Amino acid sequence: MTALESAPIASLDDATLVGRARDGDVQAYEQLVVRYQGPMFRLAVKMLADRGEAEDVVQEAFLRAWRGLPQLNDDAAFVGWLYRMTTNRCLNVLRARRPHVEVDLDTAESPRTDTRPEHAVLISTQLEALNNALQTLTAEQRACWLLREVHGLSYDQIGDIVGANITAVRGRIARARAQLSEVMKPWR
Known part of the structure; x- marks a missing residue:
């Protein structure tokens, strides 16, 4: 067993995790989800002003990323690719909305x-x-x-x-x- 194989999965860099996930390592992909679900959710909730829609968008982005890993040519490009999927999905949701929906934005980043x-x-x-x-x-x-x-x-x-x-x-x-x-x- 090499040092890389025995390293705790949380300490691995994104490119290594992406490569492992592409090879079918579900734990490696789960680590990527843990690492990036917060930033993707914050982006989606701020863009959509709707927690439910934001959760759906982020879940869909991660699902699409999992399914699309074989097509990702550069493992180091994963984060930008994920941002692009999340942003594009948010833009699609916004375009599909009626002119304006009034919502209460209760973000996870409330004041202390x-x-x-x-x-x-x-x-x-x-x-x-x-x-x-x-x-x-x-x-x-x-x-x-x-x-x-x-x-x-x-x-x-x-x-x-x-x-x-x-x-x-x-x-x-x-x-x-x-x-x-x-x-x-x-x-x-």
């Missing part, structure tokens, strides 16, 4: 409750305002802004995920920032 109550209320109100403001962006702007500002991806990575050139990505993010800045002025 052990702080001063007035501070917690202020933060909660600011988060609600930001979430409402995000829903006023176009789906494409929201996707680009979330991938950049929340998930920290580069413009190149975002372009690959949303299928747009860097200039378009920069433009979408700039318009999103300007619109969000205007809406969030009262909170400065």
Whole structure:
């Protein structure tokens, strides 16, 4: 048994886990799911403003990824590929919606409750305002802004995920920032 084979599965890098998963190692794929379900869910819930739809989108993305592993040519590209599947599915859901659905966005990232109550209320109100403001962006702007500002991806990575050139990505993010800045002025 080699050192790589005996290493705890959680300590393996993504490319190794993807290679093992492609070879049928379910535990390796489960580790990838554990590692990336949180970021994918946060992206989906912020894009869709609906926890149920976000859960469905993430589950579908991971299922499609599992089925599509044999077609993935570069094991190291798994995370970008997963972001692309999740983002595209969210965009499809948004396009299929009626003009606007009013929903209550109760995110997993709520403010801490052990702080001063007035501070917690202020933060909660600011988060609600930001979430409402995000829903006023176009789906494409929201996707680009979330991938950049929340998930920290580069413009190149975002372009690959949303299928747009860097200039378009920069433009979408700039318009999103300007619109969000205007809406969030009262909170400065």
